[in-house]
Amino acid sequence: xxxxxxxxxxxxxxxxxxxxxxxxVFIILRVLPGNAVSAAMGxxxxxxxxxxxxxxxxxYGVGQPAVQQYFSWLHAxxxxxxxxxxxxxxxVSTLIGSTLxxxxxLAFFSMVLGLFIGVGxxxxxxxxxxxxxxxxxxxxxxxxxAVPGFxxxxxxxxxxxxxxxxxxxxxxxxxxxxxxxxxxxQIIFPALVLSLGxxxxxxxxxxxxxxxxxxxxxARTALGxxxxxxxxxxxxxxxxxxxxxxxxxGIQLGYLIGGTVFVEQIFVLPGMGRQMITAITDRDYPVxxxxxxxxxxxxxxxxxxxxxTYSLVDxxxxxx
Amino acid sequence: MKRTIGVRGLASAALVVSTIGMFSSSVxxxxxxxxxxxxxxxxxxxxxxxxxxxxxxxxxxxxxFLDFEALGLIYNTLVQENASLKIVPDLAxxxxxxxxxxxxxxxxxxxxxxxxxxxxxxxxxxxxLNRAQATKTADPSASFIGSVTKVAASGANAVVLTMSxxxxxxxxxxxxxxxxxxxxAAISAGTIATKPDGTGPFEFSKLVPTTSxxxxxxxxxxxGKVSLSTVELKTIPTEQSxxxxxxxxxxxxxxxxxxxxxxxxxxxxxVQHAMDLSYRALQLQDKVGILANVNARRAIACATNRNxxxxxxxxxxxxxxxxxPLGPYATNPVxxxxxxxxxxxxxxxxxxxxxxxxxxxxxxxxxxxxSTSAAQAIAMxxxxxxxxxxxxxxxxxxxxxxxxxxxGKFQAAFALNGxxxxxxxxxxRYFGKGAGLAVxxxxxxxxxxxxxxxxxxxxxxxxxxxxxxxxxxxxxGNAVWIWLFDSYDFAVLSSHVHGFTLSPIxxxxxxxxxxxxxx
Numbered sequence: 160x161x162x163x164x165x166x167x168x169x170x171x172x173x174x175x176x177x178x179x180x181x182x183x184v185f186i187i188l189r190v191l192p193g194n195a196v197s198a199a200m201g202x203x204x205x206x207x208x209x210x211x212x213x214x215x216x217x218x219y220g221v222g223q224p225a226v227q228q229y230f231s232w233l234h235a236x237x238x239x240x241x242x243x244x245x246x247x248x249x250x251v252s253t254l255i256g257s258t259l260x261x262x263x264x265l266a267f268f269s270m271v272l273g274l275f276i277g278v279g280x281x282x283x284x285x286x287x288x289x290x291x292x293x294x295x296x297x298x299x300x301x302x303x304x305a306v307p308g309f310x311x312x313x314x315x316x317x318x319x320x321x322x323x324x325x326x327x328x329x330x331x332x333x334x335x336x337x338x339x340x341x342x343x344x345q346i347i348f349p350a351l352v353l354s355l356g357x358x359x360x361x362x363x364x365x366x367x368x369x370x371x372x373x374x375x376x377x378a379r380t381a382l383g384x385x386x387x388x389x390x391x392x393x394x395x396x397x398x399x400x401x402x403x404x405x406x407x408x409g410i411q412l413g414y415l416i417g418g419t420v421f422v423e424q425i426f427v428l429p430g431m432g433r434q435m436i437t438a439i440t441d442r443d444y445p446v447x448x449x450x451x452x453x454x455x456x457x458x459x460x461x462x463x464x465x466x467x468t469y470s471l472v473d474x475x476x477x478x479x
Numbered sequence: 480m481k482r483t484i485g486v487r488g489l490a491s492a493a494l495v496v497s498t499i500g501m502f503s504s505s506v507x508x509x510x511x512x513x514x515x516x517x518x519x520x521x522x523x524x525x526x527x528x529x530x531x532x533x534x535x536x537x538x539x540x541x542x543x544f545l546d547f548e549a550l551g552l553i554y555n556t557l558v559q560e561n562a563s564l565k566i567v568p569d570l571a572x573x574x575x576x577x578x579x580x581x582x583x584x585x586x587x588x589x590x591x592x593x594x595x596x597x598x599x600x601x602x603x604x605x606x607x608l609n610r611a612q613a614t615k616t617a618d619p620s621a622s623f624i625g626s627v628t629k630v631a632a633s634g635a636n637a638v639v640l641t642m643s644x645x646x647x648x649x650x651x652x653x654x655x656x657x658x659x660x661x662x663x664a665a666i667s668a669g670t671i672a673t674k675p676d677g678t679g680p681f682e683f684s685k686l687v688p689t690t691s692x693x694x695x696x697x698x699x700x701x702x703g704k705v706s707l708s709t710v711e712l713k714t715i716p717t718e719q720s721x722x723x724x725x726x727x728x729x730x731x732x733x734x735x736x737x738x739x740x741x742x743x744x745x746x747x748x749x750v751q752h753a754m755d756l757s758y759r760a761l762q763l764q765d766k767v768g769i770l771a772n773v774n775a776r777r778a779i780a781c782a783t784n785r786n787x788x789x790x791x792x793x794x795x796x797x798x799x800x801x802x803x804p805l806g807p808y809a810t811n812p813v814x815x816x817x818x819x820x821x822x823x824x825x826x827x828x829x830x831x832x833x834x835x836x837x838x839x840x841x842x843x844x845x846x847x848x849x850s851t852s853a854a855q856a857i858a859m860x861x862x863x864x865x866x867x868x869x870x871x872x873x874x875x876x877x878x879x880x881x882x883x884x885x886x887g888k889f890q891a892a893f894a895l896n897g898x899x900x901x902x903x904x905x906x907x908r909y910f911g912k913g914a915g916l917a918v919x920x921x922x923x924x925x926x927x928x929x930x931x932x933x934x935x936x937x938x939x940x941x942x943x944x945x946x947x948x949x950x951x952x953x954x955x956g957n958a959v960w961i962w963l964f965d966s967y968d969f970a971v972l973s974s975h976v977h978g979f980t981l982s983p984i985x986x987x988x989x990x991x992x993x994x995x996x997x998x
Contacts, residue, residue, distance in 0.1 A: 193878025197885070199534075201848075202896075203542045203619040205885050206908060206915040211617040218617075246534050247688040248672065254688055313719060320723030329528075329715060329724035331691065424716040427724070429690045433716060437532070437689045440847075442878065 169466075173459045180455035184448055185229050191442075195219040195245045198442035219245050232448060242445035246437075251449045254434065259453065261332060261430035265353070265422070266415045268346050272354030273411060276303075277361025278404060282397065284362070285369035296362060303359025308418055312352045312425040319348070328426040349426040353418045357411040364407040368400035375399075401472040409465030416454050523708035525976065525997055527989075528721040528730040532714035533692035536683065537672040538659040539611050539618045547656045549692050549712055551987045553594075554659030554677035557585055557604065558650060559990075562982060564756075564806035564900035566650055570599065570660055570678065580645035580938055587636045592699040593662045594675070594682045601632035606663035608640075610671075622915055623652025623904060645936040651901035656987070680705045680993035690714055706978075706996040722971075731976055731997065734988070735969040737850070738796040744971055752796070752967040753981040753988070756899070758804045759792075759855060761842060761961040762892045764921035769840055770890060774832035776958035781817035781825035784862045789964040791858035792851040797966035802954045804965040805983060806900030807940075808947040815956040825866045837867025842891035843884075847877030849895040855963065856893055887918040898965075902947045903935040906954075922959045 196215045197204050204212065216222040223231070235242055241251035276299070284296030320326040327344040335342045372378055373396060381395045420432035431450055438447040469476045531545040538550045557571040571585035591599040608630045611618040626646040633639050642649060652658065665676045675683040680702060681694035692712040696705040713730060715721045718740040724730045725748060735741050741750060761779075763770045770776055785799040801810025812818035817825070829835050842859075844852035856872045863870050870891070875883065883889055899905045909920035910927045917923060930953055934946035955962070968988065970981040979995040982988045 191878065192876075192882045197881050198878055200542050200619060202881055202884055202894075202916075202919070204881070205919060206619050206622050207617055208614070208915075210614040211621070214615045215617045244688070247686075249688060257687075313717075316720060316723050320726040324727050326720075326723045326727035326729060329720065329727060329729040331713075425720055427715050427720055429687070434689060436716075440877070441534070 169463055173456075173463065176459050177452060177455055181233070181448060181452055182229070184451045185225075185232075188442070188444060188447060189225050193442060194221045195442045195444065196221055198440065199246065228444075232445065236449070236452070241449040244438075244443055244446050246441045246443045246446075251445050254446060255431065255449060255453060258429055258431045258434045260334070261428055262419050262423070262432060264335070264342075264346055265350055265419055265428060265430060266412070268350035269353035269357060269415055269418070270408070270412060272350055273357030273361060274408065276354055276358030277407075278365050280358070281362040281365025281404075282369060282392070284366045285373065285396075286392065288370060293366075296366065300359040300362045303355040303362070306355075308352055308356050309421040309425065311355065312349065312422055315348060315352060316425055328428055332429050345426075345428070349422040349428060352426075353415060353422055356418065357408075357414065360411055360414075361404060361407050364403050365400060368403040369396050372396050372399045398472070402469060402476075405465055405468050405472060409461055412461045413458050416458060523706065523997055524711065525707050525709070525732060525992070525995065526711045526713050526730040528713050528715045528724050528733040530714070530716060530718055530721065532689050533686060533712060534688075535672075536675050536686060538656050538661070538675070538677075539616050539671070541656065542619055545692075545712065548987065548989045549694070550659065550675065550677075551656045551679070552681045552694060552710070552989060552992060553675045553679045553683055554656060554661065555591075555679050556656065556659055557587075557653045559654050559987070560651075560900060562980075564983070566654065569654075570604075571653075574650065576647060576938055580647050580936055581642045583640040583642070583649060584633065585638050585640070587638065588701065589636055591678050591701045593665075593678055594697060594699075595662060595665065596699070597662055597664065599660065599662075599678060600635045601638045602635075603663045604638045604660055605630050605632050606666050607660045608638075608658065610661075610666050611658050618657050620652065620655045620657030622908065623655060624649055624658065647938045648901045648903040648907070648935045651899060651904050681710060684709070700993070702993060705993055707992065710992060725971060725973065728973070731973045732979070733971040735971060736966070738794045738967075738969075741796075741969045741971070742794075747974060749972045749974070749976075751970045751972065751979075751981040753970075753983040754798060754805055754965050755968045756805055756983055757895060757897050758800055758802075758965050759849070759851075759963040760894055760896065761859065761963065762889075762894050762919065762921060763958070763960055764887055764890055765959060766921060768890060769834070769838045772832045772834075773957055774828045775834060775838060776961075777816055778825045778828035778832060778866065779863060779868060780814060780955070780958040780961050781821045781828060782863050782866045782868060783817075783859060783961055783963075784820040785813070785963050786819075787862060788855050788858040789966075792854035793964075793966045797964045799963070800965045801962050802951055802960075803902050803905065803947065804898050808900070808902055808944065808951075810951045810955070810962075813955070813962065815952040816958070820862065822866055829866060829868075837869065839869040839871065840890045841871040841873055842893060843880060843889045844872060844874045844893045845877050845880035846874060848880060849893070851966070852893040852895070884919050887921055892919075902950055903931055906950070907931050907935070910959075922957075924953075924957075927953055927959075 196219055243250055244254055280296040280299050284293040287293050316326060332345060333341050378395050382391055419430055423430040423432040435450045533545055533549045535541045535546050538554050541547055541550060555570045557569060558566050559569040561567045570588050572588050574585045576583055587601060610616055612621050626642040626644055627640045628643050629641040631639050661671055662676055665671050680697055680700045682697045684693040684695045686692050694710045696708050715724055718735050718737045721733045722740050722743055725733050763776055765771055789795055789797055789799055799813055801813035803810045842856055844856045846853050853874055860870045884892055908914050908916045911931050912928045930950040934943055937943050937946055975997050977996045977998055980991045982990055
């Protein structure tokens with residue numbers, strides 16, 4: 160019963176968070192100067208007659224009171240209708256349906272690579288403190304944290320194109336099952352750029368956590384009792400450091416949302432980050448509100464998964 | 480036991496993440512099933528990289544340049560501007576003004592077919608122009624034919640435009656894609672906004688929002704066979720990424736505007752440049768404050784070093800211009816009072832203005848709308864400071880700039896404005912009687928209105944030249960605004976692309992794609 164109550168409480172908390180996010184986004188968008196008409200027409204709006212502007216206001220729904228606009232959108236969203244893009248006159252669900260998978264795939268690969276870099280180098284560093292392996296790990300983390308992702312992305316894409324005439328992500332994007340090899344080539348480089356920043360943070364956390372666990376009595380006892388090296392590393396050190404790694408990974412997944420925006424721009428990936436930039440420029444409110452909601456939902460769900468993972472990796476966090 | 484649960488948990492989490500990844504990929508398959516998977520485009524498919532994306536496909540409502548470019552390949556207009564910016568036939572083969580330039584009769588080209596297979600008649604032209612003029616359409620170029628009170632068919636192959644007053648500039652107005660010709664049946668059916676149907680060299684094929692716009696050759700094109708089977712305008716959000724895509728061979732042509740990026744293109748590519756049919760100017764609000772003083776404005780005009788601004792903002796890739804940048808009536812010299820920087824003259828004007836030691840004003844810029852505007856402003860700021868004029872700079876987000884600009888809420892504004900070979904079309908909207916953009920123009924005078932009208936009603940070349948020279952002198956002599964420069968647009972072509980020439984008309988720069996081949 161407690162489990163159901165806990166789940167219900169989490170779901171309620173998610174709904175409240177999403178509602179709050181949607182209200183904040185709505186208010187911010189309305190506070191910004193301009194509207195969909197001025198975004199669409201630019202300075203040409205001045206050439207229109209009042210009657211023409213009124214016709215466009217009706218077309219874009221600009222004349223409606225803000226509260227009415229919000230609740231119309233909320234009502235439609237709750238009934239599964241995300242509305243129609245003001246710029247492209249296409250259903251927002253269709254637009255998001257075509258961009259969300261790209262961003263999910265990018266996030267997935269970035270996270271996998273980030274974990275590989277972070278956990279791998281972190282463990283390696285912690286197992287050889289003060290030696291060259293540790294120095295190498297530290298260097299990787301410094302580079303990952305210090306080099307801005309957008310610079311790395313630009314340098315990587317320019318270098319590959321200049322030296323190897325290779326820039327596969329500038330081809331039309333293909334799905335994994337359509338052409339796995341091309342899909343892999345299109346995703347791997349942007350994912351690599353994102354993963355470096357993620358991996359650096361995870362690396363530092365992993366190293367610190369493992370070093371701490373290493374210094375605890377039970378770890379030294381296990382080593383003294385003669386457990387195998389692999390059991391010592393993975394069962395005793397790694398599993399007991401996992402809570403910190405999971406926490407940092409959850410935070411980095413949140414970072415990924417922001418990171419996809421610039422990476423998708425530079426690597427020409429048709430994902431949600433790029434869609435969001437375009438929607439902001441065009442004041443395409445239905446798209447922007449829905450994209451933001453999807454990002455917020457992703458963030459909340461990741462946090463929930465992280466919380467759930469705690470109870471799996473650390474029995475002490477389970478409620479009796 | 481506890482460890483086992485932990486490992487299982489990790490495995491479950493990994494499974495969930497993998498499932499999401501697989502699911503996303505499978506969903507994507509359906510979305511991109513028709514996408515190209517070949518690293519190189521087929522021999523007759525030309526992929527053009529551009530930072531912009533096509534947004535609207537209804538020619539009557541488009542406002543951004545790429546929409547014009549794309550739809551300009553699908554739709555024809557009654558007349559068009561050639562490379563010398565002179566009006567030449569398009570769907571109208573000839574025309575005559577009559578009744579004191581209050582009536583325009585256009586003879587239509589015969590045997591022209593729309594993409595839907597129907598033959599173009601005068602009824603289609605009448606329906607198209609009526610649609611453009613209808614309030615609910617909100618066509619931004621409707622004002623170009625604002626003087627037209629009636630559009631009527633004269634038989635199957637001619638139309639007559641009746642104007643409320645003598646207006647020869649209506650002909651230039653008809654050259655815009657916003658007044659493209661479409662089938663009357665499609666207008667009635669309301670399908671124009673979703674399925675373009677024109678008479679141009681290409682037909683609409685597919686629009687993938689924010690990603691690409693694809694056209695295929697029109698087999699019935701009246702202008703002859705089109706070599707390229709497919710043209711794709713591919714959106715690549717940064718110019719540097721476009722350069723990379725060119726070098727990787729994933730696109731064969733690129734439209735660029737940043738000289739810094741163009742300078743990095745390898746020599747194996749052909750770089751074409753053309754003057755953009757637009758101009759940069761510092762617009763002034765001349766009705767209030769210090770800038771209401773004509774001598775203060777003249778001091779700014781004389782202290783401005785246009786060549787330096789051109790150099791600093793676009794590395795010299797352009798030309799210093801006056802109010803009319805290109806075409807038969809291009810302004811020459813660029814200013815009636817100070818064609819080049821003249822600090823001594825600037826100080827004289829300052830003295831005459833009653834502010835011998837200088838004055839302060841604020842200029843707005845928007846790097847969202849014109850990435851070079853901040854560089855222009857900084858260059859101008861340092862030059863003006865030499866005579867004691869302090870110019871504050873306020874950079875605004877694109878939409879904020881547009882709002883302030885439309886309401887005239889600025890003292891000075893660095894602007895990138897579209898141009899036209901016809902001075903009347905260019906400045907009638909700012910300084911003409913009842914002008915739509917009178918507020919951001921910030922200046923009005925009866926003499927300007929009369930000069931615009933004189934040029935508009937005069938149908939002889941000599942008469943128009945004299946009228947427009949007077950207008951140029953009035954605008955620059957009173958330093959209504961400070962006109963700065965016109966920059967180049969660039970097209971970069973791979974060695975496979977032949978027969979393309981970048982047009983100076985920024986809404987139909989791609990028109991020569993009809994004659995382009997890939998080898």
